[in-house]
Amino acid sequence: MVSKNQIKLITSLQQKKYRIANKLFFAEGVKGIQELLDSNFELEHLYTTQNDFDQVFNEKKTIITENDLRKISALATPNSCLALFKIPLEKPIVQTGLIVALDSIRDPGNLGTILRLCDWFGIQQVLCSNETVDLFNPKVVQATMGSIARVNVNYINLDVFLTQTTMPIFGTFMDGTNIYQSVLPEQGIIIMGNEANGISASLEKLVQNRLTIPRFGDLQKTESLNVATATAIVLSEFRRA
Numbered sequence: 001m002v003s004k005n006q007i008k009l010i011t012s013l014q015q016k017k018y019r020i021a022n023k024l025f026f027a028e029g030v031k032g033i034q035e036l037l038d039s040n041f042e043l044e045h046l047y048t049t050q051n052d053f054d055q056v057f058n059e060k061k062t063i064i065t066e067n068d069l070r071k072i073s074a075l076a077t078p079n080s081c082l083a084l085f086k087i088p089l090e091k092p093i094v095q096t097g098l099i100v101a102l103d104s105i106r107d108p109g110n111l112g113t114i115l116r117l118c119d120w121f122g123i124q125q126v127l128c129s130n131e132t133v134d135l136f137n138p139k140v141v142q143a144t145m146g147s148i149a150r151v152n153v154n155y156i157n158l159d160v161f162l163t164q165t166t167m168p169i170f171g172t173f174m175d176g177t178n179i180y181q182s183v184l185p186e187q188g189i190i191i192m193g194n195e196a197n198g199i200s201a202s203l204e205k206l207v208q209n210r211l212t213i214p215r216f217g218d219l220q221k222t223e224s225l226n227v228a229t230a231t232a233i234v235l236s237e238f239r240r241a
Contacts, residue, residue: 010072105132124151172230195226
């Protein structure tokens with residue numbers, strides 16, 4: 001059974017200010033929770049409708065009803081489990097290989113998908129502007145499907161960092177060089193811009209290598225790609241042997 005205080009706490013974590021105040025976030029679904037349990041994230045408590053997750057000690061696990069799960073879930077159709085985890089301290093920035101820098105990404109689904117893509121393409125480090133959606137937003141956590149445990153994410157002032165870095169800086173623009181005809185390095189910073197406005201003017205000035213994903217349709221009327229879709233194409237090209 002879930003108490004009223006527990007329900008109040010868990011549902012409050014859908015808001016960033018309460019996640020910060022309590023230093024907690026939650027994940028839902030067997031796969032996502034198992035990925036976090038297998039990582040360095042520290043479990044606070046697990047709520048499940050099944051007698052599963054044998055590796056979790058009983059004092060940190062509560063078997064609940066589906067009705068109680070609906071009360072605490074952020075999903076329209078709840079899965080079978082929800083787990084609270086402690087928000088870890090940020091780790092130092094990894095300044096090797098390819099780094100993805102996100103400029104004011106606002107959609108939780110986009111951020112979560114981008115983190116999955118970075119996990120897939122072996123990107124260890126993601127840098128987020130302070131205006132980017134919170135990493136521990138439930139929709140972000142859900143969309144990462146566990147990749148949140150394997151990608152290092154830091155929230156920083158991108159303008160300051162990019163001014164000081166010695167790594168080559170790449171960005172995608174409509175008037176850039178065709179990415180399919182470009183020789184791309186194994187190290188560098190790739191900036192992906194805001195869903196509506198692209199890369200901000202202050203960061204655009206710091207981009208040394210302007211790339212574009214060309215359109216091939218006959219009408220040429222599609223204005224832009226979804227930022228997560230564009231990230232997938234860009235990372236695929238950077239990883240091409």
